[in-house]
Amino acid sequence: MRGIAVPMDSTSPTATEPSRALVPVLLFAALALAPLLGAFGAERYVLALLTRCAIFAIAALGLDLALGCGGLVSFGHAAFIGIGGYAAGILTANGIDDGILLLFVALAASGLFALATGAISLKTRGVHFIMITLAFGQMAYFVANSLKAYGGDDGLTLANRASFFGHDLLADNRAFYYLSLAMLLAVYLFARAVLRSRFGRVLRGAKENETRMAAIGFNPYPFRLTAYVISGMMAGVAGFLLAEQSEFVSPAFMTWQRSGDLIIMVMLGGMASLDGAILGAVFVVLTEELLSGFTEHWRVIFGPFLVLVVLFARGGLLGILTGRRHG
Amino acid sequence: MSTALLAVQTLNGLQLGVILFLIAAGLTLVFGVMDFINLAHGVQYMLGAYFAVTAYGLTQSFPLALALAIGASLLVGLILEAAIFRHLYGRDHLDQVLATFGIILFLNEAARMTFGANALSLSMPDALSGSLRLMPGLLYPVYRLVVIGAGIGVGVLLYVLVNHTRVGMLVRAGASNAPMVSALGVDIGRLFMIVFGVGAMLAGFAGALVAPIFAVEPNMGDNLLILAFVVIVIGGIGSVRGAFVASLLVGLVDTLGRSFASDVLRGVLSSSAANQAGPALASTLIYVLMAAVLFFKPAGLFPARA
Numbered sequence: 001m002r003g004i005a006v007p008m009d010s011t012s013p014t015a016t017e018p019s020r021a022l023v024p025v026l027l028f029a030a031l032a033l034a035p036l037l038g039a040f041g042a043e044r045y046v047l048a049l050l051t052r053c054a055i056f057a058i059a060a061l062g063l064d065l066a067l068g069c070g071g072l073v074s075f076g077h078a079a080f081i082g083i084g085g086y087a088a089g090i091l092t093a094n095g096i097d098d099g100i101l102l103l104f105v106a107l108a109a110s111g112l113f114a115l116a117t118g119a120i121s122l123k124t125r126g127v128h129f130i131m132i133t134l135a136f137g138q139m140a141y142f143v144a145n146s147l148k149a150y151g152g153d154d155g156l157t158l159a160n161r162a163s164f165f166g167h168d169l170l171a172d173n174r175a176f177y178y179l180s181l182a183m184l185l186a187v188y189l190f191a192r193a194v195l196r197s198r199f200g201r202v203l204r205g206a207k208e209n210e211t212r213m214a215a216i217g218f219n220p221y222p223f224r225l226t227a228y229v230i231s232g233m234m235a236g237v238a239g240f241l242l243a244e245q246s247e248f249v250s251p252a253f254m255t256w257q258r259s260g261d262l263i264i265m266v267m268l269g270g271m272a273s274l275d276g277a278i279l280g281a282v283f284v285v286l287t288e289e290l291l292s293g294f295t296e297h298w299r300v301i302f303g304p305f306l307v308l309v310v311l312f313a314r315g316g317l318l319g320i321l322t323g324r325r326h327g
Numbered sequence: 328m329s330t331a332l333l334a335v336q337t338l339n340g341l342q343l344g345v346i347l348f349l350i351a352a353g354l355t356l357v358f359g360v361m362d363f364i365n366l367a368h369g370v371q372y373m374l375g376a377y378f379a380v381t382a383y384g385l386t387q388s389f390p391l392a393l394a395l396a397i398g399a400s401l402l403v404g405l406i407l408e409a410a411i412f413r414h415l416y417g418r419d420h421l422d423q424v425l426a427t428f429g430i431i432l433f434l435n436e437a438a439r440m441t442f443g444a445n446a447l448s449l450s451m452p453d454a455l456s457g458s459l460r461l462m463p464g465l466l467y468p469v470y471r472l473v474v475i476g477a478g479i480g481v482g483v484l485l486y487v488l489v490n491h492t493r494v495g496m497l498v499r500a501g502a503s504n505a506p507m508v509s510a511l512g513v514d515i516g517r518l519f520m521i522v523f524g525v526g527a528m529l530a531g532f533a534g535a536l537v538a539p540i541f542a543v544e545p546n547m548g549d550n551l552l553i554l555a556f557v558v559i560v561i562g563g564i565g566s567v568r569g570a571f572v573a574s575l576l577v578g579l580v581d582t583l584g585r586s587f588a589s590d591v592l593r594g595v596l597s598s599s600a601a602n603q604a605g606p607a608l609a610s611t612l613i614y615v616l617m618a619a620v621l622f623f624k625p626a627g628l629f630p631a632r633a
Contacts, residue, residue: 073421120618124625127364127420131560132621135614138553142614146607256553260366260428267425299436306429310422311414 353526359565400531
């Protein structure tokens, strides 16, 4: 492992500054304590919003693994959210509502889709990769639209939330939130472990300099494909949770604009940083909520904000917070 | 499927194809010459349509509305280029995706605020509102034929411009190697601005052209943008010829697929299964086509870069 000379990215999770190490601790502590805000009233609303934050943070983490760490700009990640959601929706509609089973099917379905589409997409580079993942995302979207037996473009309402070991654990919104948060933590720790492993180093090395990696005997393709599959499965978990939370799934889960939102989350947070992906997701979900409470035309504010971030804040939110500039 | 129906759908496919070409031509040049992903190209098409509707309201003249819409689209394109895009040329594709995505959000919402969420329409000029009898049992609206003609006309014009003028030569050179063109002393900034302006103008022209036959509404550019991306990837990034061929291909495959996929499937599947699978297959057909092209010819059918 020592033989692999990979330039260490300053924003990688292995950076050893104490201030950076505190970021995830503070982040998760804040998320764990946030439901206390419900004590000021509107607990249902607060929990729903926080759950949404946790769910999109899982999806953003997934995308970050492919995009930030692997350099794979996927513009079709919403498809995995949709597939995870439809796995839950379709099984529930057929009377199967065991949470573990649903989660397993959601993982398997999104993983298989990632494997099949990734195997083809990863043959291409750069802009073509962006476009081909977009195309596969659109394919998934249109297939969901034509699922007439499961609501077509109207979507599908879930009769009930999943049960775990015979208990309807998820019926309680607080329990649902902490389950989502636990899954976020699990996904985060897993992603961290992946990045610190030999596998993660090869992945980042191939992003930095593919030729050099090839020269020392690594073919990046299988590493990238594995990362893409893991990434898709994480988004699938998010889709499963999203469908369970809203007790509804529809093709709108996987529009290309949703894929764009995920990219925004990862980029706003600061690329190649897992903490940043969580931060970005929480920020985007909360900002949307805040602005849309303020005016229905919130996009008029959010759009120019994105442009300004790109033009002037290249390290994303984490870069602003920690006073670092990325790239 | 009768011959008349097939003919009508082929013409509809051609119509979609030429509109796609008007959008894709600018997109492929911006992409090819500047290596710039402009997601906001679709909203420029939308703006063209709204400009035409507004200008018609002011002037009550269709040709004038068309001319004003083209002028306004050019102006908006140049303003966007100077204010934002110019600063993003050397940047990562991801930055470009994010910034132009922000522009989409803004312009779509701004259109909704200004013109409302309901679809508007532009009345067709009287002279073009009739139908033409192309063959027994086949009446086709004159205006749609004009759209096809205008699209092909612009295609020819662009072909001459790109292949037989000095600016066109520079554009082609830029698409194959922009740094080299710059090193040879060409003002690449000015070239970029011209390409960008022409692209915005063409997208606006397409929007104005379809305003009488499509619903003019916010987000109308979003789906066409994705189709235009499919077109330029199939055609080969930076190639106007590729964009032309791929536009017609995508337009025809999409339109004919939607009309006849269920019928064709009925040949191999049971009737109900065909009715189920038909629409799904039809709407994914062009993406399958694109994935197949990329798999076998990763640089597209007519790559601009050798």
